[in-house]
Amino acid sequence: MTRDEVARTVRALKRREAVTKGGRRVVVLLVFLVLLALAYTGYKAFGESIDDAQTGWPVIGMVLPRTNDLTMPPMSDIVAEFAKPPQRNSDKPLAMFILEASLFTLREAALGFVFGVILGLGIAILLLRSTWIERGVTPYLVASQTVPLVAIAPIIVIWGSTSMGWLPFEWTKWMSVSLIATFLTFFPVAMNGIKGLQSADPAAMELMRSYAATRRQTLIRLQLPASVPYLFAAFKIAATAAIVGAIVGEISGGVKGGLGRLILDFASRYTTGPPRLYATVIGAAILGIIAVGMVAAVEHVVLSERREEPLAL
Protein backbone atom coordinates (compact mmCIF):
# COMPACT_ATOMS: atom_id res chain seq x y z
CA MET A 1 0.00 0.00 0.00
CA THR A 2 1.17 3.50 -0.73
CA ARG A 3 0.99 6.10 1.99
CA ASP A 4 -2.02 7.66 0.31
CA GLU A 5 -3.85 4.34 0.39
CA VAL A 6 -3.01 3.85 4.03
CA ALA A 7 -4.27 7.32 4.83
CA ARG A 8 -7.46 6.63 2.89
CA THR A 9 -8.05 3.38 4.76
CA VAL A 10 -7.49 5.10 8.09
CA ARG A 11 -9.94 7.82 7.09
CA ALA A 12 -12.54 5.17 6.18
CA LEU A 13 -12.05 3.50 9.57
CA LYS A 14 -12.48 6.86 11.27
CA ARG A 15 -15.71 7.40 9.37
CA ARG A 16 -17.06 4.02 10.49
CA GLU A 17 -16.09 4.87 14.04
CA ALA A 18 -17.97 8.16 13.72
CA VAL A 19 -21.13 6.27 12.70
CA THR A 20 -20.91 4.04 15.80
CA LYS A 21 -20.31 7.12 17.88
CA GLY A 22 -23.39 8.73 16.33
CA GLY A 23 -25.49 5.68 17.24
CA ARG A 24 -24.25 5.84 20.80
CA ARG A 25 -25.15 9.51 20.92
CA VAL A 26 -28.76 8.74 19.93
CA VAL A 27 -29.00 6.15 22.74
CA VAL A 28 -27.62 8.66 25.26
CA LEU A 29 -30.12 11.23 24.00
CA LEU A 30 -33.04 8.82 24.53
CA VAL A 31 -31.81 7.87 28.01
CA PHE A 32 -31.74 11.52 28.96
CA LEU A 33 -35.21 12.03 27.50
CA VAL A 34 -36.53 9.27 29.77
CA LEU A 35 -34.66 10.77 32.75
CA LEU A 36 -36.18 14.16 31.97
CA ALA A 37 -39.70 12.69 31.85
CA LEU A 38 -39.04 10.88 35.15
CA ALA A 39 -37.77 14.08 36.76
CA TYR A 40 -40.89 15.93 35.57
CA THR A 41 -43.21 13.24 36.89
CA GLY A 42 -41.22 12.97 40.12
CA TYR A 43 -41.37 16.69 40.86
CA LYS A 44 -45.05 16.80 39.96
CA ALA A 45 -45.75 14.09 42.54
CA PHE A 46 -43.58 15.86 45.10
CA GLY A 47 -45.25 19.23 44.48
CA GLU A 48 -48.68 17.69 44.86
CA SER A 49 -47.65 16.10 48.17
CA ILE A 50 -46.91 19.49 49.78
CA ASP A 51 -49.88 20.22 52.03
CA ASP A 52 -51.10 23.42 53.66
CA ALA A 53 -49.25 22.69 56.89
CA GLN A 54 -45.95 22.70 55.04
CA THR A 55 -46.36 25.98 53.14
CA GLY A 56 -44.55 27.91 55.86
CA TRP A 57 -41.55 25.56 55.94
CA PRO A 58 -38.24 26.85 54.67
CA VAL A 59 -37.42 25.72 51.12
CA ILE A 60 -40.39 23.34 50.88
CA GLY A 61 -43.50 25.44 50.63
CA MET A 62 -41.79 28.82 50.59
CA VAL A 63 -39.53 28.32 47.58
CA LEU A 64 -40.65 25.15 45.79
CA PRO A 65 -44.00 25.67 44.10
CA ARG A 66 -46.90 23.34 44.76
CA THR A 67 -48.26 21.60 41.72
CA ASN A 68 -51.51 20.23 40.38
CA ASP A 69 -52.79 19.00 37.02
CA LEU A 70 -53.32 22.58 35.89
CA THR A 71 -49.71 23.75 36.41
CA MET A 72 -48.09 20.44 35.54
CA PRO A 73 -50.36 18.19 33.51
CA PRO A 74 -49.42 14.48 33.63
CA MET A 75 -46.75 13.44 31.14
CA SER A 76 -49.14 10.91 29.62
CA ASP A 77 -51.69 13.69 28.95
CA ILE A 78 -49.05 15.78 27.19
CA VAL A 79 -47.96 12.87 24.99
CA ALA A 80 -51.56 11.94 24.24
CA GLU A 81 -52.38 15.54 23.37
CA PHE A 82 -50.24 15.34 20.20
CA ALA A 83 -52.77 12.96 18.64
CA LYS A 84 -55.88 14.92 19.68
CA PRO A 85 -57.45 17.54 17.40
CA PRO A 86 -57.29 20.98 19.06
CA GLN A 87 -60.24 22.34 17.02
CA ARG A 88 -63.78 21.08 17.40
CA ASN A 89 -64.68 21.42 13.71
CA SER A 90 -61.74 19.40 12.38
CA ASP A 91 -60.09 16.11 13.21
CA LYS A 92 -56.58 17.29 12.32
CA PRO A 93 -54.36 16.24 15.24
CA LEU A 94 -52.32 18.73 17.26
CA ALA A 95 -49.05 17.16 16.03
CA MET A 96 -50.04 18.20 12.50
CA PHE A 97 -50.73 21.78 13.61
CA ILE A 98 -47.37 21.89 15.39
CA LEU A 99 -45.57 20.45 12.36
CA GLU A 100 -47.11 22.99 9.98
CA ALA A 101 -46.46 25.85 12.38
CA SER A 102 -42.88 24.61 12.88
CA LEU A 103 -42.22 24.63 9.16
CA PHE A 104 -43.67 28.14 8.89
CA THR A 105 -41.49 29.32 11.77
CA LEU A 106 -38.47 27.44 10.47
CA ARG A 107 -38.79 29.25 7.13
CA GLU A 108 -38.81 32.62 8.89
CA ALA A 109 -35.93 31.58 11.13
CA ALA A 110 -33.88 30.16 8.25
CA LEU A 111 -34.19 33.36 6.22
CA GLY A 112 -33.41 35.40 9.32
CA PHE A 113 -30.41 33.15 9.99
CA VAL A 114 -29.05 33.65 6.47
CA PHE A 115 -29.54 37.44 6.66
CA GLY A 116 -27.99 37.45 10.12
CA VAL A 117 -24.94 35.49 9.01
CA ILE A 118 -24.38 37.79 6.03
CA LEU A 119 -24.89 40.93 8.12
CA GLY A 120 -22.81 39.58 11.03
CA LEU A 121 -19.92 38.56 8.81
CA GLY A 122 -20.07 41.88 7.00
CA ILE A 123 -19.86 43.72 10.32
CA ALA A 124 -16.99 41.48 11.50
CA ILE A 125 -15.03 42.20 8.31
CA LEU A 126 -15.72 45.92 8.71
CA LEU A 127 -14.55 45.83 12.35
CA LEU A 128 -11.38 44.08 11.24
CA ARG A 129 -10.32 47.08 9.19
CA SER A 130 -9.20 49.11 12.18
CA THR A 131 -9.19 48.93 15.96
CA TRP A 132 -10.77 52.40 15.96
CA ILE A 133 -13.80 51.18 14.08
CA GLU A 134 -13.93 48.13 16.33
CA ARG A 135 -13.80 50.22 19.51
CA GLY A 136 -16.28 52.75 18.21
CA VAL A 137 -18.88 50.39 16.79
CA THR A 138 -18.87 47.48 19.26
CA PRO A 139 -20.71 49.31 22.10
CA TYR A 140 -23.55 50.13 19.69
CA LEU A 141 -23.78 46.51 18.59
CA VAL A 142 -24.08 45.51 22.24
CA ALA A 143 -26.64 48.25 22.82
CA SER A 144 -28.69 47.00 19.87
CA GLN A 145 -29.16 43.70 21.67
CA THR A 146 -30.63 45.33 24.76
CA VAL A 147 -33.45 46.93 22.75
CA PRO A 148 -36.58 44.96 23.74
CA LEU A 149 -37.76 42.86 20.82
CA VAL A 150 -41.43 43.32 21.78
CA ALA A 151 -40.96 47.07 21.26
CA ILE A 152 -39.41 46.94 17.82
CA ALA A 153 -41.24 43.89 16.42
CA PRO A 154 -44.49 45.75 15.60
CA ILE A 155 -42.46 48.63 14.14
CA ILE A 156 -40.57 46.26 11.84
CA VAL A 157 -43.80 44.53 10.75
CA ILE A 158 -45.51 47.85 9.96
CA TRP A 159 -42.40 49.22 8.29
CA GLY A 160 -42.11 46.02 6.27
CA SER A 161 -45.65 46.23 4.95
CA THR A 162 -45.47 49.95 4.08
CA SER A 163 -41.88 50.45 2.85
CA MET A 164 -41.04 47.34 0.88
CA GLY A 165 -43.07 48.17 -2.23
CA TRP A 166 -39.91 48.79 -4.27
CA LEU A 167 -38.90 45.14 -4.10
CA PRO A 168 -39.38 43.02 -7.23
CA PHE A 169 -41.39 40.48 -5.19
CA GLU A 170 -44.31 40.93 -2.84
CA TRP A 171 -43.26 41.53 0.76
CA THR A 172 -45.24 39.34 3.12
CA LYS A 173 -45.52 39.56 6.86
CA TRP A 174 -43.41 36.50 7.59
CA MET A 175 -40.46 38.21 5.92
CA SER A 176 -40.72 40.97 8.51
CA VAL A 177 -40.51 38.27 11.17
CA SER A 178 -37.31 37.09 9.45
CA LEU A 179 -35.92 40.58 9.89
CA ILE A 180 -36.69 40.37 13.60
CA ALA A 181 -34.84 37.04 13.72
CA THR A 182 -31.95 38.69 11.84
CA PHE A 183 -31.76 41.25 14.60
CA LEU A 184 -30.92 38.49 17.08
CA THR A 185 -28.70 36.36 14.82
CA PHE A 186 -26.24 38.92 13.48
CA PHE A 187 -24.84 39.69 16.91
CA PRO A 188 -23.22 36.36 17.88
CA VAL A 189 -21.94 36.00 14.30
CA ALA A 190 -20.37 39.47 14.35
CA MET A 191 -18.79 39.02 17.79
CA ASN A 192 -17.38 35.53 17.18
CA GLY A 193 -16.59 36.45 13.60
CA ILE A 194 -14.23 39.27 14.58
CA LYS A 195 -12.60 37.01 17.16
CA GLY A 196 -12.19 34.29 14.56
CA LEU A 197 -10.81 36.62 11.89
CA GLN A 198 -8.25 37.87 14.41
CA SER A 199 -7.35 34.31 15.39
CA ALA A 200 -5.18 33.80 12.29
CA ASP A 201 -1.65 32.78 13.28
CA PRO A 202 0.62 35.89 13.35
CA ALA A 203 3.32 33.90 11.50
CA ALA A 204 0.79 33.15 8.77
CA MET A 205 -0.16 36.83 8.61
CA GLU A 206 3.51 37.76 8.09
CA LEU A 207 3.77 35.06 5.49
CA MET A 208 0.88 36.64 3.56
CA ARG A 209 2.66 39.98 3.87
CA SER A 210 5.86 38.47 2.50
CA TYR A 211 3.86 37.25 -0.51
CA ALA A 212 2.66 40.84 -0.97
CA ALA A 213 -0.90 39.50 -0.66
CA THR A 214 -3.68 42.09 -0.86
CA ARG A 215 -6.00 42.71 2.07
CA ARG A 216 -8.76 40.86 0.25
CA GLN A 217 -6.52 37.86 -0.49
CA THR A 218 -5.43 37.69 3.15
CA LEU A 219 -9.07 37.80 4.19
CA ILE A 220 -10.25 35.09 1.81
CA ARG A 221 -7.27 32.73 1.95
CA LEU A 222 -6.27 33.07 5.59
CA GLN A 223 -8.53 34.99 7.94
CA LEU A 224 -11.89 33.58 6.84
CA PRO A 225 -10.74 29.93 6.87
CA ALA A 226 -9.12 30.52 10.27
CA SER A 227 -12.39 31.90 11.62
CA VAL A 228 -14.52 28.91 10.58
CA PRO A 229 -14.42 27.08 13.97
CA TYR A 230 -15.42 30.32 15.70
CA LEU A 231 -18.17 30.91 13.17
CA PHE A 232 -19.71 27.50 13.72
CA ALA A 233 -19.83 28.15 17.47
CA ALA A 234 -21.67 31.38 16.61
CA PHE A 235 -23.96 29.65 14.09
CA LYS A 236 -25.22 27.30 16.81
CA ILE A 237 -26.13 30.22 19.05
CA ALA A 238 -27.56 32.06 16.06
CA ALA A 239 -29.70 29.07 15.03
CA THR A 240 -31.52 29.01 18.37
CA ALA A 241 -31.64 32.81 18.47
CA ALA A 242 -33.26 32.81 15.01
CA ILE A 243 -36.03 30.52 16.22
CA VAL A 244 -36.59 32.49 19.42
CA GLY A 245 -36.59 35.67 17.33
CA ALA A 246 -39.10 34.21 14.89
CA ILE A 247 -41.45 33.03 17.67
CA VAL A 248 -41.26 36.33 19.58
CA GLY A 249 -41.57 38.23 16.31
CA GLU A 250 -44.73 36.35 15.38
CA ILE A 251 -46.27 36.98 18.79
CA SER A 252 -45.48 40.68 19.06
CA GLY A 253 -45.89 41.37 15.36
CA GLY A 254 -49.24 39.62 15.18
CA VAL A 255 -48.24 37.21 12.41
CA LYS A 256 -50.38 34.13 11.88
CA GLY A 257 -49.27 30.64 10.86
CA GLY A 258 -46.29 29.86 13.06
CA LEU A 259 -45.41 28.45 16.44
CA GLY A 260 -45.59 31.89 18.03
CA ARG A 261 -49.24 32.31 17.15
CA LEU A 262 -49.99 28.75 18.23
CA ILE A 263 -48.31 29.33 21.61
CA LEU A 264 -50.19 32.62 22.04
CA ASP A 265 -53.54 30.91 21.27
CA PHE A 266 -52.98 28.01 23.62
CA ALA A 267 -51.61 30.27 26.36
CA SER A 268 -54.71 32.48 26.23
CA ARG A 269 -56.91 29.41 26.57
CA TYR A 270 -54.52 27.67 28.95
CA THR A 271 -57.05 26.71 31.64
CA THR A 272 -59.14 24.79 29.12
CA GLY A 273 -56.21 22.57 28.09
CA PRO A 274 -52.80 22.89 29.70
CA PRO A 275 -51.27 19.89 27.85
CA ARG A 276 -51.74 21.70 24.50
CA LEU A 277 -49.35 24.47 25.48
CA TYR A 278 -46.84 22.02 26.92
CA ALA A 279 -46.95 19.94 23.73
CA THR A 280 -46.45 23.03 21.57
CA VAL A 281 -43.51 24.21 23.64
CA ILE A 282 -41.96 20.75 23.31
CA GLY A 283 -42.47 21.11 19.55
CA ALA A 284 -40.62 24.44 19.61
CA ALA A 285 -37.79 22.86 21.61
CA ILE A 286 -37.47 20.03 19.11
CA LEU A 287 -37.33 22.60 16.30
CA GLY A 288 -34.46 24.31 18.09
CA ILE A 289 -32.61 21.02 18.54
CA ILE A 290 -33.08 20.20 14.86
CA ALA A 291 -31.79 23.63 13.83
CA VAL A 292 -28.66 23.31 15.96
CA GLY A 293 -28.25 19.70 14.80
CA MET A 294 -28.22 20.82 11.17
CA VAL A 295 -25.50 23.36 11.92
CA ALA A 296 -23.50 20.73 13.82
CA ALA A 297 -23.79 18.29 10.90
CA VAL A 298 -22.44 20.87 8.45
CA GLU A 299 -19.68 21.72 10.92
CA HIS A 300 -18.70 18.07 11.19
CA VAL A 301 -18.27 17.81 7.42
CA VAL A 302 -16.49 21.14 6.98
CA LEU A 303 -14.04 20.71 9.84
CA SER A 304 -13.31 17.01 9.37
CA GLU A 305 -10.06 17.80 7.50
CA ARG A 306 -8.80 19.93 10.33
CA ARG A 307 -9.16 17.66 13.31
CA GLU A 308 -5.91 17.90 15.20
CA GLU A 309 -5.52 14.38 16.49
CA PRO A 310 -2.76 12.57 14.54
CA LEU A 311 -3.56 9.57 12.40
CA ALA A 312 -2.20 6.30 13.73
CA LEU A 313 0.20 5.60 10.90
Add this chain to the structure above:
Amino acid sequence: MTDAPRCAVAITDVSKVFNPGRANEVHALDAISLRIDEGAFVSLIGPSGCGKSTLLRLIGALTHPTGGGVRVNDKSADQARLDRDYGMAFQTSGLFKWRSVTENIELPLQLMGWSKAARRERAVEMLELVKLEEFANHYPREMSGGMRQRVAIARALSFRPSLLLMDEPFGALDEMSREHMQTELLEIWKKTGKTIVFVTHSIPEAVFLSQRVIVMSPRPGRITADINVDLGERVFETREAPAFFEKITEVREALRSEEGSA
Protein backbone atom coordinates in the same frame (compact mmCIF):
# COMPACT_ATOMS: atom_id res chain seq x y z
CA MET B 1 38.97 37.46 -14.28
CA THR B 2 35.52 36.64 -12.91
CA ASP B 3 33.08 39.36 -12.00
CA ALA B 4 32.61 40.00 -8.29
CA PRO B 5 29.32 38.44 -7.15
CA ARG B 6 26.35 40.78 -7.15
CA CYS B 7 25.20 42.17 -3.87
CA ALA B 8 21.89 40.62 -2.75
CA VAL B 9 21.45 42.50 0.50
CA ALA B 10 23.07 45.79 1.47
CA ILE B 11 22.42 47.06 4.98
CA THR B 12 23.93 50.43 5.80
CA ASP B 13 24.18 51.82 9.31
CA VAL B 14 20.79 50.50 10.31
CA SER B 15 19.28 51.08 13.73
CA LYS B 16 15.95 50.00 15.11
CA VAL B 17 14.23 51.37 18.19
CA PHE B 18 10.94 49.90 19.41
CA ASN B 19 8.51 52.20 21.23
CA PRO B 20 10.75 55.28 20.86
CA GLY B 21 10.34 57.90 23.57
CA ARG B 22 8.29 55.66 25.82
CA ALA B 23 9.11 53.91 29.08
CA ASN B 24 9.41 50.56 27.30
CA GLU B 25 11.78 51.89 24.65
CA VAL B 26 14.12 49.18 23.33
CA HIS B 27 17.21 49.67 21.17
CA ALA B 28 16.94 46.46 19.19
CA LEU B 29 19.64 47.24 16.65
CA ASP B 30 22.43 49.79 16.46
CA ALA B 31 24.83 50.74 13.65
CA ILE B 32 24.37 47.56 11.66
CA SER B 33 26.14 47.37 8.31
CA LEU B 34 26.19 44.16 6.33
CA ARG B 35 26.56 43.08 2.71
CA ILE B 36 25.42 39.69 1.57
CA ASP B 37 26.53 38.40 -1.83
CA GLU B 38 24.14 36.77 -4.21
CA GLY B 39 24.06 33.01 -3.74
CA ALA B 40 25.66 33.12 -0.30
CA PHE B 41 24.53 31.16 2.74
CA VAL B 42 24.81 33.47 5.74
CA SER B 43 23.82 32.72 9.33
CA LEU B 44 22.94 35.25 12.01
CA ILE B 45 23.73 33.97 15.48
CA GLY B 46 23.56 35.46 18.95
CA PRO B 47 21.84 35.18 22.32
CA SER B 48 18.13 35.90 22.52
CA GLY B 49 17.46 39.62 22.45
CA CYS B 50 20.39 40.40 20.15
CA GLY B 51 18.02 41.45 17.39
CA LYS B 52 18.87 38.72 14.89
CA SER B 53 15.22 38.08 14.11
CA THR B 54 14.58 41.82 13.88
CA LEU B 55 17.43 42.11 11.39
CA LEU B 56 15.93 39.31 9.31
CA ARG B 57 12.53 40.98 9.44
CA LEU B 58 14.12 44.26 8.30
CA ILE B 59 15.58 42.51 5.28
CA GLY B 60 12.14 41.03 4.57
CA ALA B 61 10.43 44.43 5.01
CA LEU B 62 8.17 42.99 7.70
CA THR B 63 9.37 45.89 9.85
CA HIS B 64 11.19 49.09 9.00
CA PRO B 65 14.43 50.60 10.33
CA THR B 66 14.44 53.67 12.54
CA GLY B 67 17.64 54.83 10.86
CA GLY B 68 19.86 53.76 7.96
CA GLY B 69 18.85 51.84 4.86
CA VAL B 70 18.15 48.31 3.67
CA ARG B 71 18.46 47.53 -0.02
CA VAL B 72 17.69 44.18 -1.56
CA ASN B 73 18.61 43.36 -5.16
CA ASP B 74 19.31 47.09 -5.66
CA LYS B 75 15.79 48.01 -4.59
CA SER B 76 14.25 49.16 -1.34
CA ALA B 77 13.31 46.25 0.90
CA ASP B 78 9.63 47.15 0.47
CA GLN B 79 9.90 47.12 -3.31
CA ALA B 80 11.65 43.74 -3.12
CA ARG B 81 8.78 42.43 -1.01
CA LEU B 82 6.24 43.72 -3.51
CA ASP B 83 8.30 42.10 -6.30
CA ARG B 84 8.16 38.84 -4.34
CA ASP B 85 11.90 38.50 -4.05
CA TYR B 86 11.62 36.71 -0.70
CA GLY B 87 10.62 33.30 0.45
CA MET B 88 10.20 32.99 4.20
CA ALA B 89 10.26 30.12 6.67
CA PHE B 90 9.74 30.46 10.41
CA GLN B 91 10.16 28.26 13.46
CA THR B 92 6.48 27.37 13.30
CA SER B 93 5.86 25.99 9.84
CA GLY B 94 2.83 28.27 9.48
CA LEU B 95 1.11 25.75 7.22
CA PHE B 96 -2.61 26.24 6.74
CA LYS B 97 -4.23 23.22 8.35
CA TRP B 98 -7.27 23.40 6.08
CA ARG B 99 -5.08 22.94 3.02
CA SER B 100 -3.39 19.75 1.87
CA VAL B 101 0.39 19.67 1.38
CA THR B 102 0.00 20.43 -2.32
CA GLU B 103 -2.47 23.24 -1.67
CA ASN B 104 -0.13 24.75 0.90
CA ILE B 105 2.75 24.78 -1.57
CA GLU B 106 0.44 26.31 -4.19
CA LEU B 107 -0.70 29.13 -1.89
CA PRO B 108 1.79 31.81 -3.03
CA LEU B 109 1.29 30.82 -6.67
CA GLN B 110 -2.47 31.09 -6.23
CA LEU B 111 -2.06 34.59 -4.79
CA MET B 112 0.05 35.48 -7.83
CA GLY B 113 -2.71 34.36 -10.14
CA TRP B 114 -1.12 31.26 -11.63
CA SER B 115 -3.36 28.84 -13.51
CA LYS B 116 -4.36 25.64 -11.75
CA ALA B 117 -2.33 23.48 -14.10
CA ALA B 118 0.83 25.56 -13.76
CA ARG B 119 0.40 25.55 -9.98
CA ARG B 120 0.04 21.78 -9.86
CA GLU B 121 3.09 21.32 -12.06
CA ARG B 122 5.26 23.51 -9.85
CA ALA B 123 3.95 21.86 -6.67
CA VAL B 124 4.95 18.43 -7.99
CA GLU B 125 8.40 19.79 -8.78
CA MET B 126 8.74 21.28 -5.29
CA LEU B 127 7.55 18.08 -3.61
CA GLU B 128 10.32 16.27 -5.47
CA LEU B 129 12.86 18.83 -4.29
CA VAL B 130 11.95 18.29 -0.62
CA LYS B 131 11.38 14.54 -1.13
CA LEU B 132 7.74 14.46 -0.10
CA GLU B 133 6.14 13.21 -3.34
CA GLU B 134 4.24 10.54 -1.45
CA PHE B 135 2.60 13.07 0.86
CA ALA B 136 1.07 15.31 -1.80
CA ASN B 137 -2.50 14.84 -0.59
CA HIS B 138 -1.85 14.64 3.12
CA TYR B 139 -2.85 17.29 5.60
CA PRO B 140 -0.34 19.00 7.91
CA ARG B 141 -1.80 17.29 11.00
CA GLU B 142 -0.79 13.94 9.51
CA MET B 143 2.89 14.87 9.33
CA SER B 144 5.87 15.15 11.66
CA GLY B 145 7.49 18.47 12.55
CA GLY B 146 10.39 17.89 10.15
CA MET B 147 8.05 17.05 7.28
CA ARG B 148 6.02 20.18 7.94
CA GLN B 149 9.18 22.29 7.78
CA ARG B 150 10.05 20.69 4.45
CA VAL B 151 6.62 21.66 3.16
CA ALA B 152 7.19 25.20 4.47
CA ILE B 153 10.50 25.36 2.59
CA ALA B 154 8.86 24.02 -0.56
CA ARG B 155 6.18 26.68 -0.22
CA ALA B 156 8.83 29.40 0.29
CA LEU B 157 10.68 28.30 -2.86
CA SER B 158 7.62 27.57 -5.02
CA PHE B 159 7.60 30.98 -6.72
CA ARG B 160 11.39 30.95 -7.16
CA PRO B 161 12.27 33.98 -5.05
CA SER B 162 15.93 34.97 -5.25
CA LEU B 163 16.24 35.19 -1.48
CA LEU B 164 15.29 32.72 1.24
CA LEU B 165 14.88 34.18 4.74
CA MET B 166 14.74 31.59 7.51
CA ASP B 167 14.11 32.29 11.19
CA GLU B 168 15.13 29.27 13.30
CA PRO B 169 13.23 26.95 10.98
CA PHE B 170 14.61 23.83 12.70
CA GLY B 171 14.41 25.22 16.23
CA ALA B 172 11.49 23.02 17.23
CA LEU B 173 12.93 19.80 15.82
CA ASP B 174 14.73 17.03 17.67
CA GLU B 175 18.49 16.72 17.12
CA MET B 176 18.27 13.87 14.60
CA SER B 177 15.67 15.44 12.33
CA ARG B 178 17.52 18.69 12.71
CA GLU B 179 20.79 17.33 11.29
CA HIS B 180 18.86 15.58 8.57
CA MET B 181 17.07 18.79 7.63
CA GLN B 182 20.37 20.69 7.56
CA THR B 183 21.77 18.27 4.99
CA GLU B 184 18.57 18.56 2.96
CA LEU B 185 18.66 22.33 3.10
CA LEU B 186 22.25 22.41 1.83
CA GLU B 187 21.25 20.13 -1.03
CA ILE B 188 18.38 22.44 -1.90
CA TRP B 189 20.71 25.44 -1.69
CA LYS B 190 23.19 23.79 -4.04
CA LYS B 191 20.45 22.86 -6.53
CA THR B 192 18.72 26.24 -6.54
CA GLY B 193 21.59 28.67 -5.90
CA LYS B 194 19.42 30.92 -3.69
CA THR B 195 20.82 33.47 -1.31
CA ILE B 196 19.94 32.21 2.17
CA VAL B 197 19.87 34.26 5.35
CA PHE B 198 19.46 31.91 8.28
CA VAL B 199 18.78 32.90 11.89
CA THR B 200 19.73 30.36 14.54
CA HIS B 201 20.95 30.09 18.11
CA SER B 202 22.76 26.81 17.50
CA ILE B 203 26.50 27.20 16.91
CA PRO B 204 27.04 23.81 15.16
CA GLU B 205 24.05 24.50 12.95
CA ALA B 206 25.43 27.91 11.91
CA VAL B 207 28.89 26.50 11.23
CA PHE B 208 27.69 23.44 9.37
CA LEU B 209 25.34 25.35 7.09
CA SER B 210 26.95 28.66 6.31
CA GLN B 211 29.79 30.21 4.40
CA ARG B 212 29.63 33.14 6.77
CA VAL B 213 28.53 33.38 10.38
CA ILE B 214 27.54 36.82 11.63
CA VAL B 215 27.84 36.97 15.43
CA MET B 216 25.61 39.46 17.20
CA SER B 217 25.39 40.76 20.76
CA PRO B 218 22.44 42.27 22.62
CA ARG B 219 21.47 45.64 24.11
CA PRO B 220 21.70 47.21 21.65
CA GLY B 221 21.97 44.57 18.94
CA ARG B 222 25.29 44.90 17.13
CA ILE B 223 27.44 42.81 14.83
CA THR B 224 30.52 41.75 16.81
CA ALA B 225 32.17 39.26 14.50
CA ASP B 226 31.94 38.19 10.86
CA ILE B 227 33.46 34.74 10.55
CA ASN B 228 34.19 33.06 7.23
CA VAL B 229 33.61 29.34 7.27
CA ASP B 230 35.44 27.39 4.61
CA LEU B 231 34.79 23.73 5.19
CA GLY B 232 34.35 22.83 1.53
CA GLU B 233 31.57 20.44 0.59
CA ARG B 234 29.53 19.39 3.62
CA VAL B 235 29.33 15.65 4.03
CA PHE B 236 28.50 13.40 6.95
CA GLU B 237 32.15 13.41 8.08
CA THR B 238 32.25 17.21 8.17
CA ARG B 239 30.52 17.12 11.56
CA GLU B 240 33.42 15.09 12.94
CA ALA B 241 36.29 16.95 11.26
CA PRO B 242 38.73 18.96 13.40
CA ALA B 243 38.22 22.00 11.18
CA PHE B 244 34.50 21.89 12.03
CA PHE B 245 35.25 21.95 15.75
CA GLU B 246 37.80 24.72 15.32
CA LYS B 247 35.17 26.90 13.68
CA ILE B 248 32.66 26.06 16.40
CA THR B 249 35.24 27.12 18.98
CA GLU B 250 35.91 30.33 17.07
CA VAL B 251 32.22 31.24 16.99
CA ARG B 252 31.78 30.28 20.62
CA GLU B 253 34.73 32.48 21.64
CA ALA B 254 33.29 35.37 19.65
CA LEU B 255 29.98 34.95 21.46
CA ARG B 256 31.67 34.67 24.85
CA SER B 257 34.05 37.61 24.48
CA GLU B 258 30.96 39.72 23.96
CA GLU B 259 29.41 38.40 27.11
CA GLY B 260 32.62 39.20 29.02
CA SER B 261 32.77 42.80 27.84
CA ALA B 262 29.12 43.44 28.63
